[in-house]
Amino acid sequence: MSPSMSSDTILTVDNLTMRFGGLTAVDSLSFTATRGEITALIGPNGAGKTTVFNCITGFYKPTEGRIALAHGSAAAFDRLEDLTDSPEQFSRNGSDALFLLERMQDHDVSGKAHVARTFQNIRLFGGMTVLENLMVAQHLPLMKASGYSIFGLLGLPGYRKAENEAIDKARYWLEHINLVDRADEPAAGLPYGDQRRLEIARAMCSDPVLLCLDEPAAGLNARESHDLNDILTFIRREHGTSLLLIEHDMSVVMEISDHVVVLDYGKKISDGTPDYVRNDPKVIAAYLGVDDEEIDDVEAEVSK
Amino acid sequence: MSSPARQPFGLAALKDAAIAALITLGLFAPVMGLRTAQDNSGLTIVENWWPVLVAVAVVFFGRLILNAFFWSDNGFKVTDLIPRGEATAKVGETLAKLLAPVLIIVAIGLPLIPGLDRYYIDLGILVLTYVMLGWGLNIVVGLAGLLDLGYVAFYAVGAYSFALIATVVIPNYAPGLELWAFWICLPLAGLLAAFWGIILGFPVLRLRGDYLAIVTLAFGEIIRIVLLNWYEFTGGPNGINRIPDATFFGLEFKRNNGFADFFGLDYSSTQKFIFLYYLILVLAFLTNFATIRLRRLPIGRAWEAMREDEIACRSLGLSIVKTKLTAFALGAMFGGFAGSFFATKQGFISPESFSFIESANILAIVVLGGMGSQLGIAIAALVMVGGFEYFREFEQYRMLVFGLAMVLIMIWRPRGLISSRTATVFLKEKKTVSADMVAEGRG
């Protein structure tokens, strides 16, 4: 039932199926992501990658399947079956916690389970400044600090302090994406590449344990794409955040990911290290669009 | 408008003017030229051709002149006659900023002008009521981007809550507190209105844009119709009478043993109105203060973020339900305060005061002022309410001009008078965001 679990799994997806009317966008997909690693989800256009993301981040309710996320250590997965049988959305035990994401609403997936995401077509708050974008990402802790607006309305110092800390955190991320100088400009006025990086910084400001990036390199030139790689490896190295990314740009995928899952027509066709996947004839066939019978030929071709 | 006239007074210009005149004739001849009137035998038609002729002549020669003097350059439009564009917008906004302190000083000083006619104080009260309503609705429409066409419902809830508590509940259950009625009821009315904001907000959470507008309109009408027909509770079309006056914290405005005696002043009937004026001024400033503060708090940023992109908000842990409902509730609360004030000032309320046209007026003030801009809304209220109140004598034409002004201002400045947005937090320098980048929300 449950796929093989490494010692430090953070996310398991079991038999995820999503149907829209008669169309099956995702068909009993199962895979795992390891803590502190970069897992890439690749596949041809229309393979169902973004649908998987939408299911994980709570924007879609999957037709079937289970999506479990652990905080703390993978030992949390020991309670997986108990939690599945209970009506609860999550269970906490000390510093460990286990979340069933498919049961949670989108804002709770971010607010409680700390899964952040970016979007294929960038979704910034265009009319707000760069800094404001990063402040909105820290809404929940700031809201608490403002005493649900009551202390804030009265102008109590506790909120001031929290706000300054939030600004410091925003500045930290702005420094890492080289946007400190443009902090007070509207986000919609930034060049495309900066918008992409800002969206990632905004997601990071919400303190995620798992960051889901939907085609972060789309539309970037080689230089920007390289900068992006640096940011992603920095995030993993310095913050220990696990990454799940959808990507078309193979240079990004092969260079930075630890683990690749390949989808085609909603089904998983390959799963392994970048090297393994690169040489998997099924993957090559899917990308080049060959019939199943010809796979053998292709395989022969590749091994030459 | 297409401008066929390359050479002034050419045949093309003449043809264009003739067509326009013909259309005008078609529009006005049957409806304006033939007036239906009642006589002994029933309805008959009275001919009335002069205004039609004038209208046709005005259009014909007007277009001819426009063709000759203004449209000779290709691509010139009627709307170009009014200044627009970034440069004029900047100048306008700088002027407007200088205007703010002037407006505040005038607002505070107005009743103190010696020998001022009471009419102006009344007018001031009316304008301030709309300023307050505009600022209240601005939270919902301008900040949260939720198009509400039924805002008057909360104004009505506030007014009726106050009226019913003050005329029924207090005399029966808490006699002795009559003098404090207004001060007890004001917060209650605000809370009740906020409660209704949540009740009406819940079902419309999923609705977007124009659908939301139309459902809020429907809710507004439902509340008005219920007020009109539930005789036992609301007095039906007769409304509620003898609503107690607001007191100066327990001191009545009367000849003996009232406010004047307490402070050793000579009694004057104007005192009550001056008091009412300052009361609504304080309430309006309270609304303004709260809105400005809230904008800089996480809740306010969440409203604006929701206006910009709801899906991105959800991905950052913001609950759309809570964000929308707080906007509805707070907007409604200020509407409720204004309603209480209206009830105590008039002393009499009936459903007639809470028709759809009031909602449209308030929304027009918010949109014309520039969504989200506190100052723009105050100016719009001053112009639309104060300006038009001035033409009371031409009652019928007043609303006609009001409607035309709404259309013209929208064509002139679709984003309102002051359309740029000021950032709520800054790292180095506080900048404004130009209107082109600010979303209006889909909700």
Next chain:
Amino acid sequence: MEYFLQQLINGLTLGSIYGLIAIGYTMVYGIIGMINFAHGDIFMVGAFVSLIALLLITALGITAVPLALLLVLVIAMIITSLYGWTVERVAYRPLRGSFRLAPLISAIGMSIVLQNYIQIVQGARVKAIQPIVTGGIPLMESADGFVARIANIQIIIIVTTVVLMTVFSLIVAKTSLGRAQRACEQDLKMAALLGIDTNRVISLTFVMGAALAAVAGCMYLVYYGVLDFYIGFVAGVKAFTAAVLGGIGSLPGAMLGGILIGLIEAFWAGYFSSEYKDVAAFSILAIALIFLPTGILGRPEVEKV
């Protein structure tokens, strides 16, 4: 049973009128995505033009009822179309491609203008005429003497509506104008790129909507015999409800929605209370939008993330 039948007939008649107005809303919303708030007032102008035309024709001595009605209908359609065209040209076209709220506010402004214009030029008092079409066909009689009947005027209204609906559906389905309209509804920008004169299509859509509203106005006049400058608001909101209920953008949907609203109102007024019949209609609107946001015949919408 007889009473039920009577309410059914009344509801169908009323629903036909709402349906005719609703088509104007649904076509305009379908193409440019705006609520033409002034459309209810266009209907009101249509009713007034019908009244004036009727008085004029009577004064000219034309007494044959079918001919008089036909003439009134044609005159009302022409003049009201001109109003619909002008409103679009003056108040909406300059705002095309502008911010979403601007056309809505402009439309509310236009609605205020039309109401007050009619009030000024025609007077604020209620206008009442003698019924021109009388008689009817008794259908059923109950034990206690209640006779369910269909009035001749009701037959005229329902038949006219059916005929016009068929004609307009054919226009939209078969003519090149209809094809252009459907193209604009799918994608206005793309249609313009393919050489469709979108301004013309939009103008003609307003003209068609106004013409149907004029028919509704004319029917309203001969059915009720009373009007004032304020009838447009409530009728407009209900017709919009009908358009939304049926699925906005769909012509058969608008008609279906109109009939449903008419029936709900007639039955509510007949069995519960006539004071709250508007509350019933508005509540249906709210409920419909909340639980059936795309209407009965509308296309479902999937949220794009």
